[in-house]
Amino acid sequence: MNYTLAPLVIFIFSLVFVMLGAWVLLRQQWLLQWLKGTAGLLMVGLAIYLSLFALNIYGYREYAQEVSVATVSFRQSGDQSFIATVTRTDGTTEDFRLKGDQWQLDARIIKWKMPFSLLGLQPGYQLDRISGRYYALEDERSRDRTVYSLHRDPVGIDVWEMAREGWSLLVDASYGSAAYLPMAEGALFEVNAGPTGLVARPMNGSAQQAISGWD
Numbered sequence: 667m668n669y670t671l672a673p674l675v676i677f678i679f680s681l682v683f684v685m686l687g688a689w690v691l692l693r694q695q696w697l698l699q700w701l702k703g704t705a706g707l708l709m710v711g712l713a714i715y716l717s718l719f720a721l722n723i724y725g726y727r728e729y730a731q732e733v734s735v736a737t738v739s740f741r742q743s744g745d746q747s748f749i750a751t752v753t754r755t756d757g758t759t760e761d762f763r764l765k766g767d768q769w770q771l772d773a774r775i776i777k778w779k780m781p782f783s784l785l786g787l788q789p790g791y792q793l794d795r796i797s798g799r800y801y802a803l804e805d806e807r808s809r810d811r812t813v814y815s816l817h818r819d820p821v822g823i824d825v826w827e828m829a830r831e832g833w834s835l836l837v838d839a840s841y842g843s844a845a846y847l848p849m850a851e852g853a854l855f856e857v858n859a860g861p862t863g864l865v866a867r868p869m870n871g872s873a874q875q876a877i878s879g880w881d
Contacts, residue, residue, distance in 0.1 A: 718823040719823060719825055726776060726790030726792050727755070727791055727792070728789070729788060729789060729791060729859050731860070731861075732858045732859065732860035732861075733858060734755060734856055735754075735755060735793065735857050735858065735859045735864070736753060736754050736755065736793060736857050737752075737753045737854060737855065737857070737869065738750055738751065738796070738854075738857060739751045739753075739852075739855075740769075740849045740850060740851065740852070740853045740854075741852065742849075742850075742851040746765060746766055746767060746800065746805075747765055748763070748798075748849045749762070749763055749764075750763075750769060750796060750849070752771075752793075760816075762796055762812070762814045763812065764796070764798035764812050765798050765809065765810050765811070765812045766798035766799045766800040766801075766806075766809075766811075766812070767798075767800055767801040767802075767848060767849060768798065768799045768800075768846040768847060768848055769796065769797070769798055769799070769846065769847060769848075769849050770797050770799065770845070770846045771793070771795075771816075771843075771844045771857050772793075772794045772796075772797075772841055772842065772843045772844075773791045773794050773841070773842040773843075773859060773864055774792045774794045774817065774839065774841070774842075775789060775790070775840045775859070775863070776789060776791075776826060776829065776837040776838065776839055777837060777838045777840070778837055779835065779836060779837060779838060791842065791859045792817065792818075793816040793817065794816055794817045795814060795815050795816055795817065796813075796814050796816060797811075797812065797813040797814070798811070799811075825837060825839075826839045827839075841863075842864040843863060843864055844863075844864040844865060844866040845865075848876040848877065849876070850872055850873065850875070852872040853870070853872040853873035853876050854869040854870045854872070855867065855869060856869050
């Protein structure tokens with residue numbers, strides 16, 4: 667038997683076995699019950715997943731265009747040491763001691779996949795962390811680094827982490843980071859979320875002076 671005929675014979679035998687197997691299985695009542703039970707369990711599992719997904723999404727804030735996500739103000743507490751006060755849009759404030767010369771605010775961004783985006787669902791954000799950085803490379807390597815989490819413990823499942831690992835069919839996940847900007851006594855900045863990520867802008871003279879003197 668040559669290699670042209672052999673695959674055809676094997677395929678015919680496989681087709682016969684499939685037909686015989688299907689005939690045997692379909693005669694048994696348990697198969698239908700097993701299929702029903704499996705479908706029921708899948709539906710219950712899907713309902714639980716969607717419920718936990720909805721609980722976690724509740725912690726994100728929607729934005730269609732550029733919106734303010736927080737303000738950050740600074741007061742100096744020592745050499746290359748500042749107290750950063752982060753004020754969220756809900757009015758809550760937190761203080762963090764940042765070491766270094768510059769600061770950065772990061773956020774978690776989620777964007778809905780097709781076809782959900784066609785339903786008008788907008789991207790969402792959640793503040794993730796604030797960090798300090800030294801301007802001099804030698805200081806950055808040798809001195810203390812400060813990074814603080816702004817991310818609140820997720821309710822339900824962590825949608826953002828699942829999407830980052832490629833396990834979400836509903837949303838895409840990314841980081842939004844404001845550019846590093848200088849810290850200065852009395853400086854006040856506003857951080858906005860937009861289509862390209864986070865943008866920080868000076869809100870008073872001290873912040874504007876710090877930026878102009880940084881170049």
